[in-house]
Amino acid sequence: MALNPTPGLPPFEYIKPASLAEASAFLAEHAGEARPFMGGTDTFVRMRDKAWHDKFVVDVKNLEGMRNITFDPQNGLTIGAAVNMNQVAASPFAQEHYPLLVEAARSVASYQLRSRATIVGNICNASPAGDTLGASILLGGVLHVYGVDGERDEPLSEFFHGPGKTNLKPGDIATAVHFPLPPADAVGRYIKLNRNNDGDLAIVGVTVLGYPDSATASGFRFKIALASVAPVPLIATAAEDILANSPITDDTITAAAQAAMDASTPISDTRGSAEYRKLMVRNLVKRAVSDVWGKLQG
Amino acid sequence: MAHHTITLTVNGETEVVTVPAHMTLLEMIREELALTGTKNGCASGECGACTVLFNGEPVNSCMVLAVEADGATVTTVEGLAHDHQLDPLQEAFVESGAVQCGFCTPGMLISSKALLLRAPNPSDDEIREALVGNLCRCTGYVRIVDGVKKAVKIAAQSEE
Ligand SMILES: Cc1cc2nc3c(=O)[nH]c(=O)nc-3n(C[C@H](O)[C@H](O)[C@H](O)COP(=O)(O)OP(=O)(O)OC[C@H]3O[C@@H](n4cnc5c(N)ncnc54)[C@H](O)[C@@H]3O)c2cc1C
Ligand code: FES
Ligand code: FES
Numbered sequence: 375m376a377l378n379p380t381p382g383l384p385p386f387e388y389i390k391p392a393s394l395a396e397a398s399a400f401l402a403e404h405a406g407e408a409r410p411f412m413g414g415t416d417t418f419v420r421m422r423d424k425a426w427h428d429k430f431v432v433d434v435k436n437l438e439g440m441r442n443i444t445f446d447p448q449n450g451l452t453i454g455a456a457v458n459m460n461q462v463a464a465s466p467f468a469q470e471h472y473p474l475l476v477e478a479a480r481s482v483a484s485y486q487l488r489s490r491a492t493i494v495g496n497i498c499n500a501s502p503a504g505d506t507l508g509a510s511i512l513l514g515g516v517l518h519v520y521g522v523d524g525e526r527d528e529p530l531s532e533f534f535h536g537p538g539k540t541n542l543k544p545g546d547i548a549t550a551v552h553f554p555l556p557p558a559d560a561v562g563r564y565i566k567l568n569r570n571n572d573g574d575l576a577i578v579g580v581t582v583l584g585y586p587d588s589a590t591a592s593g594f595r596f597k598i599a600l601a602s603v604a605p606v607p608l609i610a611t612a613a614e615d616i617l618a619n620s621p622i623t624d625d626t627i628t629a630a631a632q633a634a635m636d637a638s639t640p641i642s643d644t645r646g647s648a649e650y651r652k653l654m655v656r657n658l659v660k661r662a663v664s665d666v667w668g669k670l671q672g
Numbered sequence: 673m674a675h676h677t678i679t680l681t682v683n684g685e686t687e688v689v690t691v692p693a694h695m696t697l698l699e700m701i702r703e704e705l706a707l708t709g710t711k712n713g714c715a716s717g718e719c720g721a722c723t724v725l726f727n728g729e730p731v732n733s734c735m736v737l738a739v740e741a742d743g744a745t746v747t748t749v750e751g752l753a754h755d756h757q758l759d760p761l762q763e764a765f766v767e768s769g770a771v772q773c774g775f776c777t778p779g780m781l782i783s784s785k786a787l788l789l790r791a792p793n794p795s796d797d798e799i800r801e802a803l804v805g806n807l808c809r810c811t812g813y814v815r816i817v818d819g820v821k822k823a824v825k826i827a828a829q830s831e832e
Contacts, residue, residue, distance in 0.1 A: 381715065382694070382695070382696065382699060382715070383694040383695075384694065385692065385693070385694050386693055386694050387674050387693050388676065388693035388694075388737060388739050390676070413735070414735060414736070414737070415735055416718055418696075418735055418737075419717065419735075422716065431693075431737075433740065475828045482821055483717070483805065484720065484802065484805020484806075485728040485730060485731075485783070485786070485787075485801070485802055485805060486720060486723050486731050486732050486783060486786075486805050487717050487732060487735070489726075489730060489731050490731055490732070490735055490736065491727040507828050541763070633696065671773065
């Protein structure tokens with residue numbers, strides 16, 4: 375057999391519905407053999423690798439509103455599902471109010487991949503390595519979903535259940551992701567550890583959002599999400615509590631970093647061993663929290 | 673298996689092509705339109721050899737379905753030169769020795785073109801960042817970055 379290192383895609387049908395209702399009905403009727411796609415950067419790779427065997431790919435990115443990105447000074451930012459990552463990174467609203475999301479989006483793959491890849495696709499794909507998941511959760515993101523029973527909102531803090539497993543059901547189409555206004559004076563940081571800068575997935579990803587909060591003993595609230603160290607994006611709650619309950623000092627930050635490490639349950643794979651990942655969680659949480667803390671102090 | 677007849681503009685020419693749903697834009701460009709400048713290196717979005725401008729933005733054409741290009745405007749490396757005149761980037765790549773085996777070159781040129789369209793005078797960091805998704809196994813990248821910088825100068829001179 376001839377070796378073909380770059381095989382084409384397996385045969386499938388391409389469906390372009392005229393409305394969300396039509397798309398949703400089609401997807402529900404063909405549950406298990408049809409999937410919606412945005413940029414297709416996960417979908418086509420998985421199909422080529424024969425990990426996914428869908429008979430139908432359903433192109434919903436041209437439906438109304440899917441490509442809109444809007445900002446409302448009272449309510450926040452709404453990113454249509456088909457808005458690509460470069461468009462998010464270039465949005466003046468995102469840059470001004472959600473720099474953490476921009477930083478996370480810019481860390482994904484390469485410029486040309488980001489002109490197809492979407493944040494909503496990253497979210498729906500639910501890979502624990504997804505770079506924009508941490509920022510999306512910490513910023514209070516809510517997915518707008520159109521399903522067979524109508525529209526609903528899915529808070530991202532409760533959306534992920536395992537690699538590729540989410541609250542989405544057959545017939546569901548995410549139409550947008552919405553972010554409320556971030557807390558006043560919030561500072562964010564995303565540190566991605568990867569083997570190289572060329573579209574490599576995170577070995578470990580650390581997202582931190584910090585802001586003044588008069589309700590905590592330390593006067594600050596830090597939120598921490600970890601990528602690639604658990605089956606879902608991991609919220610390091612024990613570390614968050616340490617940073618809320620004690621005055622922020624080097625020792626507090628070190629203790630929080632240790633707590634984040636202890637909470638991580640990574641696997642070993644070609645990108646890194648579990649032990650290495652855990653140590654990197656500790657080091658990078660320390661670095662990210664210190665960065666954010668430095669900026670919070672002005 | 674359903675086929676789709678699509679109409680698109682490639683390098684300024686209107687093309688009408690009938691394609692199966694699972695054909696990629698890369699396959700269509702190479703096999704149906706016989707524009708073999710665009711290369712297939714990995715067919716999985718990693719190497720950038722297949723980069724083309726899709727409605728003005730660079731994409732990995734191996735990651736786009738041909739049917740999605742219905743109504744689109746596509747520019748491949750063959751569309752960079754005009755009136756027997758190389759694009760300043762092509763001229764600069766030749767002068768800088770940015771081409772060795774040449775396999776990565778079409779993608780490098782398209783990514784660089786896209787960069788100069790959005791940032792006409794990029795910094796070194798911006799050039800490197802824009803070319804992150806274009807792998808080269810020959811040059812070591814230095815001459816490619818030099819080539820992009822030289823193209824900026826050539827373009828500026830021709831405007832004077
Ligand atoms: C070379 C390469 C490098 C990569 N590097 C990175 C990286 O550095 N970081 C990273 O996080 N990811 C990376 N990825 C993965 C991928 O690019 C991202 O996950 C991207 O955000 C997916 O977005 P998409 O729009 O292309 O998704 P698609 O492939 O279109 O969809 C992904 C999944 O979500 C579902 N889906 C998509 N849209 C919807 C919707 N509207 N409603 C319901 N379900 C939907 C699809 O059915 C599918 O299951 C890389 C991929 C490649 C090929
Ligand atoms: S062939 Fe498309 S990125 Fe390699
Ligand atoms: S010149 Fe050979 S791969 Fe770049």
